[in-house]
Amino acid sequence: MTLQIRRIIHIDMDAFYASVEQRDAPALKGRPVAVGHCRERGVVAAASYEARIFGVRSAMPSLLALRRCPHLVFVPPRFEVYRAVSAHIHSIFARYTPLIQPLSLDEAYLDVTRPLIRRPSATAIAEDIRAAILAETGLTASAGISYNKFLAKLASDHRKPNGQFVIPPGAGENFVAALPVGTFHGIGPATARRMNALGIETGADLRAFPLATLQRHFGKAAAFYHGIAHGQDERPVEVNRPRKSLGKETTFIQDLHTRQDLETALQELATKVWAGCEKRELSGRTITLKLRHADFTQITRASSITQPLTDAGELLRVSMSLLRPLLPLRTGVRLLGITVSALCHPPGPEEPRQLSLLG
Template sequence: MDAFYASVEQRDDPALRGRPLAVGGAGRRGVVAAASYEARRFGVRSAMPSVVAQRKCPDLVFVPPRFEVYRAISAQIHAIFACFTPIIQPLSLDEAYLDVTRPLLDYPSATAIATAIRARIRDETALTASAGVSYNKFLAKLASDYRKPDGQFVITPRMGPEFVANLPVGQFHGIGPATAARMHGLGIRTGLDLRAQPLSRLLRHFGKAADFYYGIARGLDDRPVEVNRPRRSIGGEQTFDADIHDWAAARDSMLALSERVWGRCVARGLTGVTVTLKVKYNDFRQIVRGRTAPEAVADGADLARRALALLEPCFPPPRGIRLLGVTVSGLRVPGAVPPARQLALFG
């Protein structure tokens, strides 16, 4: 979907159409959840602090998010997808992979299917979507961003390797800013540079991700579209109105946050063996630390105890704490027998 949250707000309030719009909080601690295309022209983007966004675009209008509305529209869109194929992998409320190798409706090509889906979305929701059509997930994702907004682009097997060769590695889906910076340090700036690297060098610098990088540099990606992909983690975080400096305030916040996250675990009938803490300071630097235990988290109090054990070494903090987050991963159904574990060689 094109600027999904912002487009929904502009659709529902005609006074917002054509204006630079940010969905999110306008306060000193606010963060942009989504930005309209009018706002993006000023450099406003999602995850940007609201004060920075306001500085870039003084006329920016902030609208609080309405996630229940976005979820309802997302369900509408997924119902449209399901008319064309049962093989759907949601990535978020506004994005999904579809495998249309064997479509449910008789269309001559994947390109024709994408055109039909976009038309149905426009007719039923009055919103626009962009589509990428290709022979694997990596290239389809790249193609989906190529003609935004309200566009469509096809990368054929013949085009794939050359299309990748000319792109900066920072634009590759699956290569984030930190990895791109590491690649730049190794002299890898484009897809062609990445293709020139022997697999042994990529393995030395990027470990298990090397095979993926080696493949996408050649336009290859054999990952299937995964229906009902299992959830990997359950978490939550809180941004504070005022920086936290003392242990008592941090402890109270973590107790409340742990209880909230445990409620989400209970609602999904899941628990997990790994607890991860996220601490973001007032200069936006952050640390993440986690710990895996032999036993799964038992309840909210147990989750809080593990989270506080990770948080305690952070005190006294080097600077004010802006945000705390906690995540449970290594998920399993409570009471389920854990998979067999490899014994340690020593001890």
């Protein structure tokens, strides 16, 4: 029996938040735009391509962004608008396949191995989807098409913005060979640094390492790294992908210095995080505290409990137990965050034809 080759599309909206703002305010078109607040503790949520030319990036402090681009235009975020546009875009995806895995408001994987409508190729479907998005929302999207998720995501970055690229069967291993491992989805900055220290700079370097050697250094993740170095990724498109965590964080206008201020801030965060858990009918067993000092050094501490959380008070108590060993503070705190993971439900009294990649 011939093994079926999957057809995966990764759709990634181009500078999504900033592009929505430029669409809705024509005076912003062609100008460097940052979605966020221009204030001492502000952070850039998204940047237009005109702003990225100056080195402005998401998650960058607003004042640093303004220094890099003095004529940068800040626009406050409108998340309700972004969510509505995202829902429209996902309705376009659903015309072609029920197998959709959202990664965020602005990107998703689609498995179009067996699409809902007849088209000559996965490439043609990607072209259709991008054209429909532009016609119906006024926004551009980029697409990557390949035989697995890892390569499709790499491909969508290859012709950004407003383009698409195909990595056909048999080409994946060569495509990743020259790429820096730090550009691989699934390899974060810390792991990339560890790989670099071992002499692993590119996909070809990673491929040269035997699986057993990678396992000694990277444990269970080694099999995934070994696979992608060979252009292999067996992960399916997960339609109802379970949420892995719920969290909130706050950047303060002024640094916090006292225990009382930190406890007050943690109480507010715990209340908000637990409200999110209740809304989704979820609880969790692992609580992570994130603390960023005024000098941008960051500390994370986590604790796992035997039974799922039952209320905001318990979440606060665990969060405080993680904070206490960090006191007294060596300097002010500019950001605090709480995340609940190891999610679970709280305790209670729940034939189209196969396509080719190319047109």
